[in-house]
Amino acid sequence: MAVHFKHVVIIGVGLIGGSLGMVIRRKALADQVTGVGRRVENLKTAVALGAIDRYVADPQEAVRGADLVVLATPVDTYERHLQEWAHCLSMGAIVSDVGSVKGRLVEQSESAMPPGVHFVGAHPIAGKEKTGVAAGSDQLFNGARCIQTPTKQSDSTALARVRQLWEEAGSIVLTMDPYVHDQILGAVSHLPHVAAFALMNALAELRDQQVPSLDLAGHSGGGLRDTTRIAASSPEMWRDIFLWNRDNVVSYIDRYTRALDELKQLIKAGDAAGIEKSLERAKGEREKLSSAAPSHP
Numbered sequence: 001m002a003v004h005f006k007h008v009v010i011i012g013v014g015l016i017g018g019s020l021g022m023v024i025r026r027k028a029l030a031d032q033v034t035g036v037g038r039r040v041e042n043l044k045t046a047v048a049l050g051a052i053d054r055y056v057a058d059p060q061e062a063v064r065g066a067d068l069v070v071l072a073t074p075v076d077t078y079e080r081h082l083q084e085w086a087h088c089l090s091m092g093a094i095v096s097d098v099g100s101v102k103g104r105l106v107e108q109s110e111s112a113m114p115p116g117v118h119f120v121g122a123h124p125i126a127g128k129e130k131t132g133v134a135a136g137s138d139q140l141f142n143g144a145r146c147i148q149t150p151t152k153q154s155d156s157t158a159l160a161r162v163r164q165l166w167e168e169a170g171s172i173v174l175t176m177d178p179y180v181h182d183q184i185l186g187a188v189s190h191l192p193h194v195a196a197f198a199l200m201n202a203l204a205e206l207r208d209q210q211v212p213s214l215d216l217a218g219h220s221g222g223g224l225r226d227t228t229r230i231a232a233s234s235p236e237m238w239r240d241i242f243l244w245n246r247d248n249v250v251s252y253i254d255r256y257t258r259a260l261d262e263l264k265q266l267i268k269a270g271d272a273a274g275i276e277k278s279l280e281r282a283k284g285e286r287e288k289l290s291s292a293a294p295s296h297p
Contacts, residue, residue: 003164005030009066011059011081013037013046016098016124017072018133019140021051023169026138036062046133059085066090068161071097075105076240082112091116094158098124100185100237101244102149102178110153118158121149121178123185124171129232142170149178186248193238194253196231 008024010017013035024030035052036059037043043055056062063069063085071078078097089095095117099105106121113119126144128135146166150159163173176184203224242249266274 002027002168003029003161005068005161007032007034007066007068009034009036009059009062009069010052011036011062011069011071012073013043013051013055013133014072015127015131015133015135015140017070018046018049018051018136019126019138020070020072020098020124020169021046022049022136022138023141024165025050025053027168029165029168030068034062034066042133049133049136051133051136060088063093064088064090067093068165069093069095071095071099071109074237074240075099075101075244078105078109079112082109086112086117087114089114089117093117094120094161096120096122096162098122100189100241101182103182103245105244106149106151106178110151118155120154120158120162121151122162122166123147123149123181124166124169125189126171127233129229131234131237139170141166144171146171146173147181148173148175149181150175151178182245182248186245187252190241190245190249191252191256193230193233194242194249195256196228197238200228200231 005024008021008030010021010033013021014037017035021033021035024033032054033052035043035046035055036057037046037055040055043052046052047055059081066089069089071081073081075097078099082095086095093116095109095113096119097109099121100123102121102123106119109121110119124141124144124146126141126146128140146169148159148163148166166173263275263278266278
């Protein structure tokens, strides 16, 4: 029998929160889905698209009686949200999230739970560079990985119910320590976003300060678009991810800049054999990535 909730509240009905709401409503996994957000127009769109049944302006009113609350806002807002309404939750309620950072954020969220209320960290590795509920889909999580990050404080029943929810959404659910999660995702997700944002800024500077007469955008091909697609992602969301995982991100940026500098020195020296060796290694690593189990960006 599929997992079922009486009342699900989604705080932040954007791409991820809205898509989860679409799954819950399409598969009748809850009697009611309520949305809470900053922009009324977006919430109206969420109702029209079937992501939520209704929306409420006051989060304290929304969460009273809810048996599942999903935080789908930028990770830096978690503490403020939980301080505002966690005390209104009923015994047995579950609070979960969809954030791309875990670690101390999970510890902080667990400590904010009132007695009898359980926090379950979750990270669906699915998304698009587009944001907002209008970009959502009830197929977004199909075949994607979702990482649960339990701790010693986690409630086994709450963990199982959240796992079942993501499995119903089509996700492959994995379990990982919150801090290991941040180390791994820092390397395979956060660093690539740093690189894409930085590359676009470098090209903008080149255009504006050095060669403004060159039409860079008009002559860009698939290489630039493929490499920088994720630079179109939400600056607000990625600002918070970088800050909350700063130690790992800064360490990995150091490694990346060393690799860039090594390649620069080979090019500067005209070392054809060294350049080819470096590129062959990179090509081999990319081919290994292509043959790995598929997952969403």
